[in-house]
Amino acid sequence: GLNHDRATPLPAPINIGSTWNKEMVKTAGQIVGREAKLLGYTNVYAPILDVSRDPRWGRVVETYGEDPFLVAELGKQMTMGIQENGIASTLKHFAVYSMPKGGRDGNARTDPHIAPRELHEIYLYPFRRVIQEARPLGVMSSYNDWNGLAVTGSAYFLTELLRKQYGFNGYVVSDSEAVEFLATKHHVANDATDAVRLAIEAGLNVRTNFTSPKDYILPLRELLKTGKVAMATLDSRVADVLRVKFKLGLFDQPYVGDPKLADQLVHTQKDDDFALQLNRESLVLLKNEKSASSQKPVLPLDKKTIKNILVTGPLADQTNFELSRYGPSNNKLVSVLQGIKNEVGDETSVTYLRGCSVVDATWPESEIIPTPLTKQEQEEIDMAVAQAKLVDVIIAVVGEDEKRVGESLSRTGLDLPGRQRHLLQALYATGKPVVMVMVNGQPLTINWENKYIPAILEAWFPGAQGGTAIADVLFGKYNPGGKLPITFPKTTGQIELNFPFKKGSHAGQPSEGPNGYGKTSVNGALYPFGFGLSYTSFSFKNLKLTPSETHSQGNVSVTVEITNTGLVKGDEVVQLYITDEQSSVTTYASVLRGFERVSLSPGETKLVSFKVTPDDLAIYDKDMNWVVEPGAFKVKIGTSSEDIKLTADLVIK
Numbered sequence: 001g002l003n004h005d006r007a008t009p010l011p012a013p014i015n016i017g018s019t020w021n022k023e024m025v026k027t028a029g030q031i032v033g034r035e036a037k038l039l040g041y042t043n044v045y046a047p048i049l050d051v052s053r054d055p056r057w058g059r060v061v062e063t064y065g066e067d068p069f070l071v072a073e074l075g076k077q078m079t080m081g082i083q084e085n086g087i088a089s090t091l092k093h094f095a096v097y098s099m100p101k102g103g104r105d106g107n108a109r110t111d112p113h114i115a116p117r118e119l120h121e122i123y124l125y126p127f128r129r130v131i132q133e134a135r136p137l138g139v140m141s142s143y144n145d146w147n148g149l150a151v152t153g154s155a156y157f158l159t160e161l162l163r164k165q166y167g168f169n170g171y172v173v174s175d176s177e178a179v180e181f182l183a184t185k186h187h188v189a190n191d192a193t194d195a196v197r198l199a200i201e202a203g204l205n206v207r208t209n210f211t212s213p214k215d216y217i218l219p220l221r222e223l224l225k226t227g228k229v230a231m232a233t234l235d236s237r238v239a240d241v242l243r244v245k246f247k248l249g250l251f252d253q254p255y256v257g258d259p260k261l262a263d264q265l266v267h268t269q270k271d272d273d274f275a276l277q278l279n280r281e282s283l284v285l286l287k288n289e290k291s292a293s294s295q296k297p298v299l300p301l302d303k304k305t306i307k308n309i310l311v312t313g314p315l316a317d318q319t320n321f322e323l324s325r326y327g328p329s330n331n332k333l334v335s336v337l338q339g340i341k342n343e344v345g346d347e348t349s350v351t352y353l354r355g356c357s358v359v360d361a362t363w364p365e366s367e368i369i370p371t372p373l374t375k376q377e378q379e380e381i382d383m384a385v386a387q388a389k390l391v392d393v394i395i396a397v398v399g400e401d402e403k404r405v406g407e408s409l410s411r412t413g414l415d416l417p418g419r420q421r422h423l424l425q426a427l428y429a430t431g432k433p434v435v436m437v438m439v440n441g442q443p444l445t446i447n448w449e450n451k452y453i454p455a456i457l458e459a460w461f462p463g464a465q466g467g468t469a470i471a472d473v474l475f476g477k478y479n480p481g482g483k484l485p486i487t488f489p490k491t492t493g494q495i496e497l498n499f500p501f502k503k504g505s506h507a508g509q510p511s512e513g514p515n516g517y518g519k520t521s522v523n524g525a526l527y528p529f530g531f532g533l534s535y536t537s538f539s540f541k542n543l544k545l546t547p548s549e550t551h552s553q554g555n556v557s558v559t560v561e562i563t564n565t566g567l568v569k570g571d572e573v574v575q576l577y578i579t580d581e582q583s584s585v586t587t588y589a590s591v592l593r594g595f596e597r598v599s600l601s602p603g604e605t606k607l608v609s610f611k612v613t614p615d616d617l618a619i620y621d622k623d624m625n626w627v628v629e630p631g632a633f634k635v636k637i638g639t640s641s642e643d644i645k646l647t648a649d650l651v652i653k
Contacts, residue, residue: 001275001463002044005330006262007035008271012324012461013048014441015282017064017074017485018532020573021597024278025074029081029089031271036087038262042250043088043138045326047078049126050093052442052486053498056103058409061441061461062326063098065485066498067529068125069592075126079134086248090138091130093175095157096123097142103495105410112146117585119146120620128166137170137244141204143178143185150186152178153195158203171241173206174199179216180209193219197229205237267328272465279469281571281597284458284482285533291433291454298393298433298455300476300535303344306392311337312355312384312427313397314420315439320402321461331464336397336437339467343475351391355384355427358401359418367413377419381426388430395474396424397437405441405461414445414492421448428452437470443488443527450526458484476535481571481597483532483640490526499529499641500588530575530592530640536566536602540574543637543646551653552628556612560637560646564600572639573597574608578616578650579634585622590636617652628652 001010008031010016016025029047036044051068052060064071075091082089096119099112114123130136139162141152151157152174162168182188182195189195196219199207207216223229245251256262288297315321319333334342341350362371373381388394398420404411415421425448427434435455438444439462449456457480459470472478489497497506508523510516539562546557562574576594580587594610617633618626630652638644 001324001327002032002035002039002041003326003328004035004039005328006039006266007032007328008267008275009322009324009328009331009464010275011279011282011463011466012061012441013064014061014485015279015460015462017070018284018458018460018482019278019281019597020070020483020485020595021281022073022077024281026077026081027274028278029078030084031274033082033085033087035266036082037085038256038266040256040259041087042248043090044082045090045092045140046082047075047089047091048093049075049091049130050098051123051126053099053122053496054103055414055443055486055489055495056411056492057098057100057442058105058406058411059098060443060486061405066487067485067500067592068122070485070595072126072129073595075130076134079130079136083134083137088137088170088244088248089134090140090173091127091136092140093142094127094139094162095142095151096146097144099123100144103410105408107408112144114146116147116624117620120624124161131162131166131168137247139168139170139172141172141174141178143175143181145186150182150188152204153182153186153188153198153202155202163203169240170244171205172203174204174208176208176210179204179207193222196220197223200229200237201233205240275463276465276469279462279465280472280478282460282462282482283469283473283480284484284531285456285473285480286458286527286531287450287454287456288533288535289454292431294433298435299457299474301393301435301474303348303475306348308349308391309340309344309351310384310388310391310394311340311350311352311397312388312394313423313437314354314356314358314418315399315401316354316395316397317352318401321400321405321439322464322466323402333464334467336439336467336470339469339471340395340474342468343471343477351387353384353387354380355396355423356380356419358404358420363418364412367415367417373419373422381419381423384423385426385430388427388432391432394427394430394432394434395437396427396434397439398424399438399440399444401439411442414443414489416444416446416449424449424453435474437474443486445489445491445526447490447526458482479535479568479570481532481534481573483530483573484527485529487525487529488527490522490524494522497525500591502586503589506589528640528642530573530638531642532573532640534566534570534572536564536568536570538572538600538639539563539565540637540645543635543648545635545648545650548649549651549653552630553614555614556650558594558610558612558635560608561605562598562600562608563605564602567602569599569601571597571599575638575640576610576612577636577638577641577644578612579636580617580619580629581632581634583619583629583631585619587619590634590641592641612650
């Protein structure tokens with residue numbers, strides 16, 4: 001949400017990405033824009049269009065996921081929603097910010113290893129689409145480099161790409177310290193003054209930093225006096241800013257008309273209700289199987305038969321992950337423990353024991369060299385186990401807190417930190433059904449948990465009402481329908497393991513022939529992109545393409561029928577993927593090119609429609625241009641990138 005204490009708290013962007021709901025994301029943008037306008041803001045630094053391809057990176061939680069099409073579609077809706085209210089949306093971080101070498105963040109951020117074609121197909125794709133389709137008024141330039149070019153000092157990025165190729169007509173504002181880093185980090189400028197020259201000549205309009213404005217203004221004056229920066233260049237940069245101010249009407253009405261309106265229209269009950277629903281829609285059911293003592297899936301839990309619950313785990317009674325460093329911080333927060341207590345009432349006994357802390361005293365070094373549990377740590381686990389033997393079900397809330405996730409908080413490993421797996425293993429050994437609720441900011445390598453824990457719910461970093469939303473799903477008040485916006489690897493040794501991926505890049509090892517001597521690696525994702533379960537089931541039929549043959553500039557209508565074949569109401573995300581069968585350059589095995597979240601009652605059928613445009617079929621060819629090549633394509637409908645239900649052939653002449 002908006003970075004103001006009174007604003008409506010929304011879940012983290014990775015949660016928003018998990019909704020796969022364009023309409024909800026646009027509404028979220030409208031709330032942010034409306035509240036910004038009422039509270040006197042002129043611009044908002046959102047949305048983040050970074051494509052997260054390394055799950056170790058600390059800021060995965062602030063993105064919509066790993067797929068450029070998903071990021072572009074949701075980013076477009078957020079931008080349009082924000083700007084409906086006369087507020088400037090500022091896209092960030094342009095460009096190639098989300099793939100630092102080794103996933104390292106903060107002071108080490110530099111040197112992303114990304115090929116030129118991948119740069120345009122993956123990392124720049126959302127910016128190009130959103131700029132051309134939603135017309136944002138602002139863009140933030142990042143402080144990293146790419147291929148030797150420091151972005152904030154690069155005319156290629158700030159002028160050639162942004163303005164000439166994409167048609168951007170707003171202001172470019174630097175990320176904090178991006179100008180100074182031209183001299184101090186990248187060493188492409190002689191000193192701070194030279195860094196100012198390089199940035200303004202590259203196309204920068206506004207500088208942001210934690211230091212005094214005079215650190216930028218005074219060097220700029222000196223550059224003008226000495227003729228090292230032309231007055232015409234400064235005029236052009238100022239004109240970009242003035243153009244946005246005129247468009248927003250800031251010269252006619254620079255202040256809020258009636259400040260008291262904010263008391264009535266900021267963070268209303270309707271906004272709170274929406275935020276709760278957004279939280280619900282972001283939850284992803286990763287596993288739901290029978291426990292050793294039951295003949296039906298563990299979830300949803302039945303309050304009528306469950307009389308004793310153990311809530312455990314280091315995050316069960318915590319709420320710090322429900323606050324955003326760049327969002328509202330003064331809200332009533334509902335922990336998972338409190339949400340469960342509120343849901344079951346007085347008729348069910350709920351006992352809480354922490355079980356362990358988020359990390360042990362030797363973490364993160366203990367991820368490299370494991371250390372034995374201390375006596376105190378073992379005793380805390382033993383207390384939870386003793387109570388677990390007395391209850392009907394165990395709900396373990398595990399994962400990462402706000403001290404382990406975020407900017408400058410990249411991780412070396414992706415296992416559950418600290419002693420959390422020890423706790424889960426001890427709870428599992430009791431034979432009682434265990435539900436694992438994951439609170440985390442990036443994919444985790446939960447291989448043991450996936451194999452043994454019967455029910456796993458991914459909650460990411462939910463908003464202020466996160467505990468209520470999670471309880472609603474656990475007890476069946478709401479049927480989860482979220483989908484993963486990012487791949488879960490089995491091990492950090494597989495990174496990069498993303499969707500989309502190049503043809504053949506995920507093949508297994510040969511079992512025979514000159515190199516077929518034995519298996520040395522683990523293949524495949526733990527959970528693929530687009531994955532998510534439900535308490536109901538769905539079927540698909542009647543996939544139709546109209547026309548099934550067309551020219552390179554023609555649109556194609558795609559329709560498919562989906563039916564809820566289960567017993568409860570639920571949501572499914574109908575996902576459209578396309579494979580280019582043969583092309584002049586290597587392309588991806590398949591690409592996401594459409595999705596619709598559909599809500600269906602039991603037995604209900606709906607017709608879902610998509611429009612495939614030439615841009616959806618375009619590839620970045622050998623001459624580094626976007627073109628649609630003639631040939632055969634496969635159009636696929638699925639419920640994840642790996643679970644394809646129907647396919648049809650498309651021919652481009």
